[in-house]
Amino acid sequence: MTTSAPAVPRIPEAVHRRRWAILGVLMLSLLIIVLDNSILNVAVKTISTPAPTGLGATQSELEWAINAYTLVFAGLLFSAGLLGDRLGRKRVLLGGLVVFGIGSALAAFAGSPGELIGFRAVMGLGAAFVMPATLAVLMNVFERDEQPKAIGIWAGGVGLAIAIGPITGGVLLDHFWWGSVFLINVPIVLLALALMIWLVPDSRDPNPGRIDPIGVTLSVVGLVLLVYGIIRGGELADFTDVTVLSAIGAGLAVLIAFVVFEKRSDHPSIDVTYFRDKVFSSAIAAIALVFFALMGVTFFSVFYTQSVRGYSPLETGLLLLPLAVAQLVFAPRARLLVDRFGNRATTTAGMALIAATLAAFATLDADTPIWILEVIFFLMGTGMAHIMTPVSVVIMQALPREKAGSASALSNTFRQVGGALGIAVLGSVLSTSYRSAIEGDLTALPPELRHTAGESIESTLAVAARLGPEGKPLIAQANDSFLHAMHVTALGGAAVALIGAVVVALFLPGRAEDPS
Known part of the structure; x- marks a missing residue:
């Protein structure tokens, strides 16, 4: 045997x-x-x-x-x-x-x-x-x-x-x-x-192989500094603040040091030479970008459904179900489209669909029929299914068979980091946009409450509840400000997804018989 x-x-x-x-x-x-x-x-x-x-x-x-x-x-x-x-x-x-x-x-x-x-x-x-x-x-x-x-x-x-x-x-x-x-x-x-x-x-x-403690430390420190800078920028509503720029700059510097160290190490955690292959790099980028979109949109959509629309946590979970169902249904069948149209066309279409669904969030308001949100979630899951399957195949085929374990590990790492950055970047955009939109409505509040009320829609609603009947107008203002912030954030995410569509369209291989 x-x-x-x-x-x-x-x-x-x-x-x-x-x-x-x-x-x-x-x-x-x-x-x-x-x-x-x-x-x-x-x-x-x-x-x-x-x-x-x-x-x-x-x-x-x-x-x-x-x-x-x-x-x-x-x-x-x-x-x-x-x-x-x-x-x-x-x-x-x-x-x-x-x-x-x-x-x-x-x-x-x-x-x-x-x-x-x-x-x-x-x-x-x-x-x-x-x-x-x-x-x-x-x-x-x-x-x-x-x-x-x-x-x-x-x-x-x-x-x-x-x-x-x-x-x-x-x-x-x-x-x-x-x-x-x-x-x-x-x-x-x-x-x-x-x-x-x-x-x-x-x-x-x-x-x-040997453990690479220096490489691991550099990667973790670099990512934490980078994401901290992005989150801090959202908190302050100012990405030019010296603490924000310092954290982001230090994070990038540490990550560059990580790449240099890994390139010279005889036992690297990540073999950076893999990324010389444009096909491999574009497939990895697609995985990071699709989870950037998934985690980011899930983060702000929860506040939309619960804070603005008034749904319970259980109802919110059920509202997210079409996204997961679409992935379960279409992911195993995505290879059928790949066989017919190729990796490039299938993945580019999936990225374009993700961009379209993100842009669709910019059309939602406080009384949009909920079935429209369900359609958006279903289409988003469909797009993701037609990205994950083909790019996973590309990643595994771009490297020699003996490197399959490393390829899989890289895929998982970039998926996780993409999701983390999606929450950080889109969450910071949401926070900054919300604070900018609500500030003009907080001038009547006592000074000690203004900053707290501007943190998020939940903070504003909590302050409104403390004020009793006098805080009722603040609820409508909070909803309007959040919707504005969500629209800005969704369009930013759509722009990132379009960049991903361009990357995979340029560098992923076409059909098997296509020599390009």
């Missing part, structure tokens, strides 16, 4: 027989990692509400609650993979789940936005060790001819989590306090740990 990979020892036949059960356990581990972020998206409004209902988090703190997880996760993916190769993937996977579970329990009982941000970073640390290990274990359980099918099911877990996450979060918030969206992870982690100890075999690379 053939082995699943030439360099990997043959696994016991008993393990091979239960490979689909093992895949189920790996899917469970992946599910909680992805589901946690989609749950949090519908909880941001509740968390921004003052105590005791929420934590009274500002928009910047909400962005950091999401970005702390994503940046730690993305920054450590490569080192986590290397450590799994050295120590054993099962051992690292178990350790990652334990850390993720502990972080989830601590986040559930956080007493302040700062504590929540810190505990979210702990969760990101655990998740970084789970994601690469699940795929590595999968590759050592399935024979080569079954690996594509298994990987397809593994990847489908992301769409499943996107679909059920907001609904689960909505149900929990309707019946429990905000911390329940994190505490729900703990029993799932315990179940995954028990099943993993029982079913999942261990494996390791017989010739593992």
